[in-house]
Amino acid sequence: MKNCFVAQSGGPTAAINASLAGVIKGVLEHSDFDRIYGSLNGITGILEGRYLDLTDIFQKEETLNLLKRTPAMYLGSCRFKLPKPEDDIQPYQFIFEKFAEMNIGAFFYIGGNDSMDTVDKLSAYGASIGSDIRVIGIPKTIDNDLCATDHTPGFGSAAKYVASSILEISHDTLIYHVKSVTIVEIMGRDAGWLTAASALARNEYSTAPHLIYLPERDFDTEAFLADVSRLLQERDNVIIAVSEGIRDKDGNYISASAGAVDNFGHSQLSGAGKALEYLVQERLHVKVRSVEVNILQRCGGHIASLTDLDESFAQGEFGVTLAGNGETGKMVTLSRTSNTPYAVSYSATAIADIANKVKSVPMEYINAEGNDVTSEMMTYLKPLIQGEPVVDFKDGLPVYLPVAHLV
Numbered sequence: 001m002k003n004c005f006v007a008q009s010g011g012p013t014a015a016i017n018a019s020l021a022g023v024i025k026g027v028l029e030h031s032d033f034d035r036i037y038g039s040l041n042g043i044t045g046i047l048e049g050r051y052l053d054l055t056d057i058f059q060k061e062e063t064l065n066l067l068k069r070t071p072a073m074y075l076g077s078c079r080f081k082l083p084k085p086e087d088d089i090q091p092y093q094f095i096f097e098k099f100a101e102m103n104i105g106a107f108f109y110i111g112g113n114d115s116m117d118t119v120d121k122l123s124a125y126g127a128s129i130g131s132d133i134r135v136i137g138i139p140k141t142i143d144n145d146l147c148a149t150d151h152t153p154g155f156g157s158a159a160k161y162v163a164s165s166i167l168e169i170s171h172d173t174l175i176y177h178v179k180s181v182t183i184v185e186i187m188g189r190d191a192g193w194l195t196a197a198s199a200l201a202r203n204e205y206s207t208a209p210h211l212i213y214l215p216e217r218d219f220d221t222e223a224f225l226a227d228v229s230r231l232l233q234e235r236d237n238v239i240i241a242v243s244e245g246i247r248d249k250d251g252n253y254i255s256a257s258a259g260a261v262d263n264f265g266h267s268q269l270s271g272a273g274k275a276l277e278y279l280v281q282e283r284l285h286v287k288v289r290s291v292e293v294n295i296l297q298r299c300g301g302h303i304a305s306l307t308d309l310d311e312s313f314a315q316g317e318f319g320v321t322l323a324g325n326g327e328t329g330k331m332v333t334l335s336r337t338s339n340t341p342y343a344v345s346y347s348a349t350a351i352a353d354i355a356n357k358v359k360s361v362p363m364e365y366i367n368a369e370g371n372d373v374t375s376e377m378m379t380y381l382k383p384l385i386q387g388e389p390v391v392d393f394k395d396g397l398p399v400y401l402p403v404a405h406l407v
Contacts, residue, residue, distance in 0.1 A: 001034040002105025004323075005051070008140075009042035009111035009118065010079065012072035013154025014161075014304040015312040016140045017401075019110050020075065021068040022316020023138065024058050032324050033105065040405070042078035043109070043118055046095055052405060063401070068313055069389045070400040071301030079114065082121050085128075092125045099133055106134040106323035110316070112141030112152070113356065116331060120355040123329035134323040137331035137351055138316055142298055144193035147359045148349040149333040153315060154298075156308030156384035159197030161300035162186055163385065165293060166201035166241065170208035173237040181228060181238045181280050181288040184209070185273030187297060188243035190358045192216055194297070196365065196373045197381055198241035208239040215245035216361045217370035219254060224276070225283055227371050232286065244272050302398050306387025311344065318346045342383035 004027045008016055020038075027036040035055040039045030052075070058064050067074060085092055099107070109119050116137050123135035139146050142158035166184060173182055186195040192214025201208060210231050213219055231238045247253045255271035273290035280288045315332045322330055330348040337343045365377040392399040 001032060003035045003037065003103050004033050004106045004108065004320075005037050005039055005046065005099070005102075005104050006054070006075070006108040006110065007039035007042050007045060008073040008075045009077055009109060009115040010140065011112065011142070012077065012298050013140055013142050014071040014157035014299055014301050015154045015308045016110055017070045017072070017074050018068040018309040018312035019138050019140060019153050019316040020073075021058075021064045022313040022318075023108050023110070023320055024054055024067075024316075025064055025313075026317040026320025028055070028058070030320055030324050033320070037102065037104075038075045041076040042080060042111075042115075043082065043095070044078045044080050045075075046098055047091060066399070066401045068309055069301060069304065069391060071299035071304070072403075074401060074403060076403075076406045081114070082118050085121070085125050092122070095122070096126065096129065096131060096133070099131075104133060106136065106320075108136050108138055108316075108319050108323070110138040110140050112139070112143065113146060113358065115140070116146070116351055116355040119331065120329070120351045123351060126328065134326065134328040136319045136323050136327065137354070138319045139331055139333070140312075142194055143188055143191055145191035145358045145360070146331075147354050147357045148331070150336040150344065151334065151384055153308065153312035155193065156305035156311075157300065157303075158187075158194055158297050159200065159381060160305045160308075160385040161297050161303055162194060162197050162293065163200035164303055165297075166198045166209055166239065167203070167206065169291065170201065170206045170237075170239060173208075173239060174206075177236060179232055179236055179286050181232070181240065181284070181286055183240045183242060183273045183276050183280070183288070183290040185242055185244055185271075185290060185292045187293070188215060189245040190215060190360070192243045192245075192361050195241050195243040196361060196377055197385075199373050199378060200381055200385060209241040210235075210238050211240045211371045212373055213240070213242045213246050213371060214361055214366060215243045215247060216363070217366055218249040219246040220248070221279060223371075225279070227369075228280060229284060232284070240276075242272055242276065246272055301400065302391055304389055305385045306389050307342075307384060309389055310387075315346060322348050339379060339383065342386070
């Protein structure tokens with residue numbers, strides 16, 4: 001029997017631990033696997049010899065269930081980019097030597113686009129040396145921008161948080177009989193899925209958000225001001241949802257920290273909402289504020305989507321099934337088989353077809369004016385936020401699995 005390694009990487013979500021729980025349960029119940037080790041802080045934990053033996057920690061079903069509804073990352077994260085093997089072979093040699101030393105038969109990496117880059121590189125290197133170690137990607141990202149899958153674990157819960165927040169912001173602004181503009185900046189560098197989910201807040205008495213701007217469409221400041229001015233003539237309060245990654249026709253971000261990039265070369269975005277706040281204030285002379293939802297939308301475990309948690313857990317389990325069947329260099333993917341009733345199926349796609357690619361919002365999901373979403377988008381989104389997990393509370397606060405090992 002072989003052992004397994006699992007790690008988490010990238011930004012946290014309310015559902016990534018559900019995927020981890022699925023992997024753990026899948027390994028513990030699989031006849032081909034014995035122990036499962038968790039690398040702390042992503043792939044860097046293997047490189048630095050920091051890991052936990054998860055086998056005994058999660059023998060009890062109630063502990064696994066608590067992990068499933070605990071937000072963020074039980075194993076911690078990193079944003080470490082593996083070099084290309086031709087540039088530096090040493091990390092790859094070290095990792096596979098460690099795998100051999102610990103009798104590892106499968107490695108599961110739970111993460112988003114950058115994490116799938118790591119899966120791609122490790123599986124390709126393994127193939128080049130004739131290794132029989134299976135490398136499987138388990139998807140995760142609130143951005144919902146991984147290709148080849150209908151939607152990603154973590155997105156549904158973040159969408160639910162964003163929509164709930166917009167609804168509550170609507171209640172807040174409606175109390176004043178004065179002209180006002182509220183701009184809500186939502187995460188999404190290259191894809192506007194999460195900002196689009198703000199439309200789920202609309203109901204029979206509230207039409208907020210009244211404008212939605214996604215990075216898939218060029219952002220025109222003059223058209224934006226005209227949109228806001230028109231709505232201010234019709235109503236007192238205008239609520240606007242904008243993606244952090246909105247950019248003009250020349251590809252320039254509306255706001256970005258000059259020259260700042262992360263380890264994967266992505267621009268560090270901040271302040272699109274604030275930039276638009278100043279613009280509205282200067283040009284329209286109306287009460288305006290901007291709200292940056294920021295990290296709150298990533299880890300709202302108290303308002304997670306049960307659908308999201310259940311699917312995330314299932315994708316973790318399915319990843320173990322793939323490895324047990326001898327698959328490698330694959331990412332678990334999900335297909336929607338029906339909207340009414342909502343149903344999905346699980347399969348796998350070659351990681352080379354996913355890594356370093358972005359799934360953008362289709363143009364048919366965005367209205368002609370580029371300031372709202374269509375009914376097709378609403379049909380796509382609604383099933384993903386359904387259901388609420390049972391969250392235990394102690395002293396008035398939600399109970400989550402302790403992470404003292406990360407301190």
